[in-house]
Amino acid sequence: MNQQTYESFFVNFANKTKFHIIVCLQKKEMNVGEISKCIDEEQSKVSHNLQKMAACNIVDVKKNGKERIYSLNKKTVMPILKIVQKHVIENCDCVYCINKCPVKIKNAV
Numbered sequence: 001m002n003q004q005t006y007e008s009f010f011v012n013f014a015n016k017t018k019f020h021i022i023v024c025l026q027k028k029e030m031n032v033g034e035i036s037k038c039i040d041e042e043q044s045k046v047s048h049n050l051q052k053m054a055a056c057n058i059v060d061v062k063k064n065g066k067e068r069i070y071s072l073n074k075k076t077v078m079p080i081l082k083i084v085q086k087h088v089i090e091n092c093d094c095v096y097c098i099n100k101c102p103v104k105i106k107n108a109v
Helices: 003-014 016-027 032-039 043-055 077-091 095-100
Strands: 059-064 067-072
Touching (some): 016 067
Antiparallel strands (some): 059 067
16 A cells, blocks of 8 residues: 555544544444534535545445435444554543543543
């Protein structure tokens, strides 16, 4: 894999909107409207980001009639988040990391 491939993958976690989508989807699978409410963003912005995340297989999409239901990729993304959670709990003692985190990491996964 080249550097651009890694960048394409990790931008999904570094982008604030995409990260908030990931945090919401850790709780349960949701449609675009539910995700929009969860992160307090416009549906069009959420849809645009979900499309990019689906292209990178960060999220899985299933159709229920006209509705699309999104969930995190359980095979790869969920294990990555658990590793990150473990790292944060064991290694991130700095006040900045704890106070600036948009979610409570210990409860996120």
